[in-house]
Amino acid sequence: MRKSVRVSAPLTVITAYYALLVTISSGLLALFPDLHPYMPIGGVAEMLGDGPEEFEIVRSIGGSVKEQVYILKLAIAVTGGMLLMAPVSWMYFITTPIRKVDRSFAQTMMILPVIVAGIAMIVQDSLALAFSLAGVVAAVRFRFSLAEPAHTLYIFCAIAIGLGAGVSALGIATVISMGFVYGTLVLWTLDYGARLNSPFFSFLTSRDHQDDDL
Amino acid sequence: MTTSRLVSLIQLVLLVGGLPVFQACAEASESFSVGGFNYDETRFSQWKLPKSLREISGLALDTRQRLFAHNDEQAIISQVDYREGRRVKKFTLGDPAIRGDFEGIAVANDTFYLIDSAGALYAAPEGEDSSSVSYRLTRTGLGERCEIEGLEYESAADSLLVLCKSPRQKALKGYVTVFRWSLETNALDDGKTIQLDRNALKDSMGSREFHPSGITVVPGSGHLLIIAARERALLELSADGELIAAMELPTAKHHRQAEGIALTAEGDLLLADEGGGKRGRLSVYTAE
Numbered sequence: 001m002r003k004s005v006r007v008s009a010p011l012t013v014i015t016a017y018y019a020l021l022v023t024i025s026s027g028l029l030a031l032f033p034d035l036h037p038y039m040p041i042g043g044v045a046e047m048l049g050d051g052p053e054e055f056e057i058v059r060s061i062g063g064s065v066k067e068q069v070y071i072l073k074l075a076i077a078v079t080g081g082m083l084l085m086a087p088v089s090w091m092y093f094i095t096t097p098i099r100k101v102d103r104s105f106a107q108t109m110m111i112l113p114v115i116v117a118g119i120a121m122i123v124q125d126s127l128a129l130a131f132s133l134a135g136v137v138a139a140v141r142f143r144f145s146l147a148e149p150a151h152t153l154y155i156f157c158a159i160a161i162g163l164g165a166g167v168s169a170l171g172i173a174t175v176i177s178m179g180f181v182y183g184t185l186v187l188w189t190l191d192y193g194a195r196l197n198s199p200f201f202s203f204l205t206s207r208d209h210q211d212d213d214l
Numbered sequence: 215m216t217t218s219r220l221v222s223l224i225q226l227v228l229l230v231g232g233l234p235v236f237q238a239c240a241e242a243s244e245s246f247s248v249g250g251f252n253y254d255e256t257r258f259s260q261w262k263l264p265k266s267l268r269e270i271s272g273l274a275l276d277t278r279q280r281l282f283a284h285n286d287e288q289a290i291i292s293q294v295d296y297r298e299g300r301r302v303k304k305f306t307l308g309d310p311a312i313r314g315d316f317e318g319i320a321v322a323n324d325t326f327y328l329i330d331s332a333g334a335l336y337a338a339p340e341g342e343d344s345s346s347v348s349y350r351l352t353r354t355g356l357g358e359r360c361e362i363e364g365l366e367y368e369s370a371a372d373s374l375l376v377l378c379k380s381p382r383q384k385a386l387k388g389y390v391t392v393f394r395w396s397l398e399t400n401a402l403d404d405g406k407t408i409q410l411d412r413n414a415l416k417d418s419m420g421s422r423e424f425h426p427s428g429i430t431v432v433p434g435s436g437h438l439l440i441i442a443a444r445e446r447a448l449l450e451l452s453a454d455g456e457l458i459a460a461m462e463l464p465t466a467k468h469h470r471q472a473e474g475i476a477l478t479a480e481g482d483l484l485l486a487d488e489g490g491g492k493r494g495r496l497s498v499y500t501a502e
Contacts (some may be wrong), residue, residue, distance in 0.1 A: 054264055054300075055261045055262065055263060055299035055300055055301075056261065056262040056265060056299075056493075057259070057260075057261060057262075057299060058260040058261060058262050058495065059260040059468075060259045124280055139304065
């Protein structure tokens with residue numbers, strides 16, 4: 001079966017999945033506008049100081065609204081991060097031969113955004129906490145090597161999605177997830193880099209069709 | 215002892231020992247007293263301010279207990295309802311709003327005063343919502359003595375209290391200084407300047423460092439409350455400059471950069487924190 005035929009199924013499923021995620025979250029916000037403070041969306045605008053033109057209660061007498069909001073926000077962010085990571089992991093399964101699929105790596109990929117989102121929420125804008133975190137990570141001294149160089153991209157993607165979720169920017173995390181998934185799908189379908197003897201690449205690289213010398 | 219019994223024992227210890235600890239943690243709250251009022255972290259609320267008040271720099275209450283705030287970089291005055299969390303109105307001094315490094319606001323006899331760090335004093339009437347008003351500028355010359363950081367109206371002396379942050383004159387170094395600007399003579403009342411030797415702070419705060427950022431008058435007693443953003447500390451002085459209390463705010467964790475302070479007639483303490491790149495905050499400590 002040709003790749004172009006094989007790609008239509010994952011493309012449809014993944015697109016439907018993203019559409020479903022966006023529809024459900026938009027629908028929830030439309031039905032329950034009070035959910036808005038708990039949704040980890042728009043965090044980057046706030047970090048840039050371009051927040052809304054309205055007051056927002058952070059803490060009310062008798063208890064910390066902020067803490068409740070943060071806990072719920074973190075819960076939603078973590079769930080959102082995992083939901084956005086799922087298509088990325090599917091890409092890993094699609095583009096990797098079955099015998100090379102590493103179950104442990106796939107599970108790590110899914111869990112990584114949860115941890116990164118949690119860390120980002122803890123650190124927030126505290127330089128001291130960020131340095132403490134760096135110290136702790138240095139002390140743990142990970143000795144972890146990836147089997148395939150391409151796996152690094154999945155790890156980076158997981159970190160990016162986790163960071164996006166952690167700084168209340170699930171919108172950006174969604175774009176990252178979609179960009180990665182569709183980009184990888186296109187490159188995999190095209191088998192990009194496998195055929196360099198086409199007239200275009202021969203012209204581009206100034207090598208003739210049989211020239212293997214780099 | 216079998217492993218399962220050991221595990222059960224540990225679970226029991228955790229259950230019995232853990233509950234009171236969690237309860238204690240949940241109930242722990244910071245409290246402090248200042249200006250004759252008691253405050254508790256459980257009676258504390260905080261607002262994130264609109265982006266246009268990101269650079270909030272000063273607070274002032276008028277005789278009707280309406281709260282006004284101003285921006286650091288532009289002469290924009292906002293009336294804020296701190297109970298409901300909304301802006302009632304805003305108006306500007308000049309059209310477009312004049313630019314400067316505004317450090318304090320005061321309301322006296324229906325006139326609004328803004329002061330900049332160089333000691334330029336702007337006086338203007340109250341404006342309608344979204345309006346601009348004309349202003350009168352007085353160069354106090356206080357900027358040559360020190361960098362100005364706060365303003366408040368003292369009705370007992372019909373004076374503006376002008377707070378000095380960084381002294382530029384040798385004679386002012388080592389002191390917390392508050393000038394009195396008489397509204398009657400429109401001149402400095404030099405004989406009534408308050409100076410507190412910073413060494414007096416060592417006993418209470420363990421340090422003589424104190425960089426004032428806001429000032430207010432306690433209704434009734436006439437005492438002065440001075441907040442320091444950098445040290446997140448609070449001073450209470452008598453009207454004569456005698457030190458009543460000095461403390462680091464026990465609730466310092468809630469304050470990024472407290473630039474404005476006001477105290478309502480009911481004793482509610484209001485603190486405004488500049489955003490520092492994020493949204494500013496308005497904290498309300500309700501008096502017991």
